[in-house]
Amino acid sequence: MLDLSKYDRVFLLTDEQVAASCLPVFYSTIMHQPCMADQLILPSGEQHKTLASVQRIWDFLLENHATRSSLLINLGGGVICDLGGFAAATYMRGIAFINVPTTLLAMVDAAAGGKTGFDYGSPLIKNSIGLFAEPVATIYEPAFLATLPPEQLLSGYAEMIKHAALQSPQALAELLNHDLRDHSSQVFGELINRSVAFKQSIVEQDLHDHGLRQILNFGHTVGHAIEALMLEKSKLPTFNFQLSTTLNSQLSTLNSFPHGYCVMYGIVAEAYLSHLICGLPAEVVSTLSRFMLENYGAAPITCSDYDALLALMQHDKKNKEQGTIVCTLLRSIGQPLVGQTVTPAQLREALEYLCSL
């Protein structure tokens, strides 16, 4: 149970879909004091991870007289945790916040590690404005996963695959062989705990991302570029995202493309680069490619997107010099190499490989 006695006011930030799916579980299992928090419910989706949403949170806190002794609870996926963390860390030079992740992705990745922020720029750059700020607590409640759509479950699973690829061949094999339809068992709970523990062990050694933590960028140079491209395309009136998953044989149409799907496509492209540049065995690239195709489908890009993707990667905040593109690659599973400079020609080849699948 949460001890809220040291805060003068408690505020709850969530989004529309989470409010509809998770508030009863939140009040019955975590909060135990219904409606003692003022609530702000934002629209759902990555397209709302904007400065305008941050302003809405600041306004909400100001209008409801939040002080430096107040608490903001972020109940939701990575978007809510990132936005709420940033707004709390900047409101009156910083108030306390707690993350209560409700997606698998937020549980294993976004809610822990102290990175907060929002998407900004033209072309849009993911998480281009943000700061490091740690929640006073992160509360894990697997019951939230019961209402999570299958594509969101897969989205989080991609970050777990990333952690396992960085960790060891055994950790990766366990995830690749796990039946993804089984997401409420104790075994799955154990896999989540191990993934969270892995991320925490890395973050504890390098909170401010100066060295070791950069291994967690594996899959994200290409992945973030695909995600930003999808966001740009989503602004076109004729564009619909269609995903097919083996968990759910129907096609779902979404208003934003799940982060973890882009990470899975990025993992495959960067595994290919790892083979090209650092000698990652070709079988590993094929195994990851097969897993991607079976569970996430083909990447939603064509050769006409290469230039835009390369331009987006050149703007990536992970690059130290303008114009160069830097990735985390793998020498083998469990042996990451940070800060690998990749040429545009090598990236083009990796994108061609991804599109050929």
Ligand SMILES: NC(=O)c1ccc[n+]([C@@H]2O[C@H](COP(=O)([O-])OP(=O)(O)OC[C@H]3O[C@@H](n4cnc5c(N)ncnc54)[C@H](O)[C@@H]3O)[C@@H](O)[C@H]2O)c1
């Ligand atoms: N700060 C970090 O270190 C970090 C790490 C990884 C990802 N991220 C960020 O996280 C974001 C992606 O997170 P996400 O995938 O959780 O996206 P999200 O927050 O948009 O959630 C995905 C969708 O699921 C809905 N949802 C959430 N929980 C639900 C539940 N239990 N039942 C039913 N529906 C539910 C949401 O309303 C939303 O529509 C990206 O913006 C990414 O950049 C941040």
Ligand SMILES: [Zn+2]
């Ligand atoms: Zn990620």
